[in-house]
Amino acid sequence: MASKSKIARQRQVKQSKNVNFYIIAIPVLGFLIKLITMINTPNGGWLGADGENYFSGVDGLLADGYLSDKSILSYWPAGYPILLWGLAKISVTQIVWLISIIQSIFYAYASYYFVKQLRDTKLRPYLFLIGIILAINPTLSLSSMAVGYESPIAACMLMVVGLIIKSLQSPNDRRLVIRVLGVGGFSALATFMQPRWLLTSIVIAVVWALMSKSRKVQALILVGVIGVMAIAPAILIQRNVASIDKAVISTNLGVTMRIGAGPQTTGGYSHTGPDVPCDPVPPATTVSDNDVVKCVIKWYAANPVKAGKLFVKKGWYYWTPWSGPLGNGTMARNPWLKVNPIMDIARGSQSGNDLVYKSVGKGISFFWVVGCISLFFIGFFWLRSMKGIYANIAWLTGIPVVISWLISMGTIGDHRFRIPTMSLSLFLQVMGYFALRHKAKTRSFAVALESSAKAR
Numbered sequence: 001m002a003s004k005s006k007i008a009r010q011r012q013v014k015q016s017k018n019v020n021f022y023i024i025a026i027p028v029l030g031f032l033i034k035l036i037t038m039i040n041t042p043n044g045g046w047l048g049a050d051g052e053n054y055f056s057g058v059d060g061l062l063a064d065g066y067l068s069d070k071s072i073l074s075y076w077p078a079g080y081p082i083l084l085w086g087l088a089k090i091s092v093t094q095i096v097w098l099i100s101i102i103q104s105i106f107y108a109y110a111s112y113y114f115v116k117q118l119r120d121t122k123l124r125p126y127l128f129l130i131g132i133i134l135a136i137n138p139t140l141s142l143s144s145m146a147v148g149y150e151s152p153i154a155a156c157m158l159m160v161v162g163l164i165i166k167s168l169q170s171p172n173d174r175r176l177v178i179r180v181l182g183v184g185g186f187s188a189l190a191t192f193m194q195p196r197w198l199l200t201s202i203v204i205a206v207v208w209a210l211m212s213k214s215r216k217v218q219a220l221i222l223v224g225v226i227g228v229m230a231i232a233p234a235i236l237i238q239r240n241v242a243s244i245d246k247a248v249i250s251t252n253l254g255v256t257m258r259i260g261a262g263p264q265t266t267g268g269y270s271h272t273g274p275d276v277p278c279d280p281v282p283p284a285t286t287v288s289d290n291d292v293v294k295c296v297i298k299w300y301a302a303n304p305v306k307a308g309k310l311f312v313k314k315g316w317y318y319w320t321p322w323s324g325p326l327g328n329g330t331m332a333r334n335p336w337l338k339v340n341p342i343m344d345i346a347r348g349s350q351s352g353n354d355l356v357y358k359s360v361g362k363g364i365s366f367f368w369v370v371g372c373i374s375l376f377f378i379g380f381f382w383l384r385s386m387k388g389i390y391a392n393i394a395w396l397t398g399i400p401v402v403i404s405w406l407i408s409m410g411t412i413g414d415h416r417f418r419i420p421t422m423s424l425s426l427f428l429q430v431m432g433y434f435a436l437r438h439k440a441k442t443r444s445f446a447v448a449l450e451s452s453a454k455a456r
Contacts, residue, residue, distance in 0.1 A: 019127060038144065045145040154422055262276055320415045
């Protein structure tokens with residue numbers, strides 16, 4: 001018996017070493033692959049969907065300083081260009097290289113940190129595939145080499161959830177304050193780059209607080225996370241007050257909402273038909289961004305049937321493939337499309353084009369979208385059914401994705417909006433895959449996690 005116990009302990013030690021190895025090795029491998037890609041890519045990276053606009057903002061900051069009144073810095077949130085401005089101070093000529101390297105290192109560390117927090121849970125048997133999907137998923141991983149806020153926010157989401165999971169595993173740890181400030185800090189960084197994360201950060205803070213039974217801890221989480229996060233929008237507002245005399249974060253929300261609304265449009269970025277009517281409110285002679293937002297909301301309220309159809313379409317577009325007959329969004333510069341075998345088939349011949357863009361391609365794309373959404377919800381409900389920390393992980397990873405999805409439904413249906421929370425949605429889709437796999441073996445979702453843990 002003693003020898004069997006010793007063998008079992010040795011096996012556990014070996015398994016732990018293996019897990020610790022690939023938790024580190026996988027993101028490092030992903031970074032090395034991207035480093036090789038950078039070396040073989042002109043300038044070390046690519047312009048994202050709005051790369052020129054971000055660099056235009058940087059030009060304004062370089063020419064006029066922090067309080068530059070260049071219109072692009074108030075029309076869009078100035079946060080990401082301000083961060084790039086700091087890199088431009090190091091080297092203007094090598095700025096794309098600097099962006100690619102820093103964003104790739106940040107994403108690699110974030111994926112490592114998130115997976116590491118799952119090591120001591122019953123999700124341990126699934127860490128290899130989770131790590132692979134996060135580190136080597138073509139679009140998500142390669143987006144760190146593109147000029148855009150999407151990849152850094154995806155990394156911020158991994159850090160936020162990872163820090164909260166760590167705090168749930170060690171509720172009495174004296175480092176709780178540090179983790180609260182860390183969650184607030186990464187939430188602030190995400191909000192600084194894209195202010196729509198203000199809502200996500202507040203909801204996550206409330207959900208995290210509700211996971212604690214201590215009023216003192218709840219107060220610490222709410223005050224710490226929201227207080228630190230609020231610094232980001234405050235900075236953007238202060239800058240715009242000083243530079244253009246307007247207390248706004250940005251002035252493009254109304255424009256964005258208007259593109260996705262109207263009697264004849266489909267809700268995508270390519271607006272069709274007349275715009276939602278909007279007249280200035282006297283004594284004003286021009287329509288402000290806030291006026292447009294109100295006009296769009298009033299139009300939705302006055303046209304509930306059309307609005308409902310648009311919300312459904314925009315919600316569908318959010319999950320569409322990056323290419324093919326159902327793809328809808330602003331991912332024409334998706335790095336993966338440069339080596340996408342599907343697009344190679346479509347470009348190769350007329351028969352290949354018909355295969356991709358006609359009935360067969362439409363059918364495959366349809367089931368791809370349905371499959372992604374289904375796996376996401378199966379993974380979410382499976383984890384939630386496990387209760388305890390697993391239910392908490394389900395809420396923490398599912399809520400940001402759903403909020404991002406709802407925001408897309410209220411603005412524009414664009415599959416690019418999926419990338420900032422793609423790290424979390426992919427995690428839940430992997431969980432959905434394993435839930436189905438174990439369901440096939442055990443005929444029950446409920447015992448799948450327990451049976452898998454015991455088998456390993």
